[in-house]
Amino acid sequence: MSLPDRKEAEVRRLLEQRTAEPVPADLAERALADGARLLRRRRVLRTALWAGVLAGLLALAVWSLTVDPWSEPPPTTTSPAGGW
Template identity: 70%
Template sequence: MSPPDRKEADVRALLRQPRGVPVPADLAERALTQGERLLRRRRVRLALVWVTVLTALLALVVCSLVLDPWSEPPPTTSPAVGR
């Protein structure tokens, strides 16, 4: 027979130990409320991002309509007179 394996001895020792800490009875309810809270916060953040993007887009459209950037700029010098 081969000598006992160290890993096997570790596993046997773990199996001989008493069970772990008992789980609280309301753990599922607390996890559910925390998950709902996280989803709600994620939705609010996503809504704020969309509002920010749409506001920036609206500001860009209004700015481009008011400033009219595609037209020629007015001449900065007057033409020469008498030549």
């Protein structure tokens, strides 16, 4: 018997031995509730992340308009007053 055949035979033997366990009656309802809760959490997280990104972009825009970082800084030295 080759390796895949032996594995298949072992799985079949295990499946035939196993007794059927009772499934809870409300299993589908609980799974549906868990899935809905997971989707709701993901939606809230996605919304919060987008709000954070937009707030960061807004803060960057306000900062760039108030500070004017692209203009040349004023000179730090003054011209001589007395003329040589």
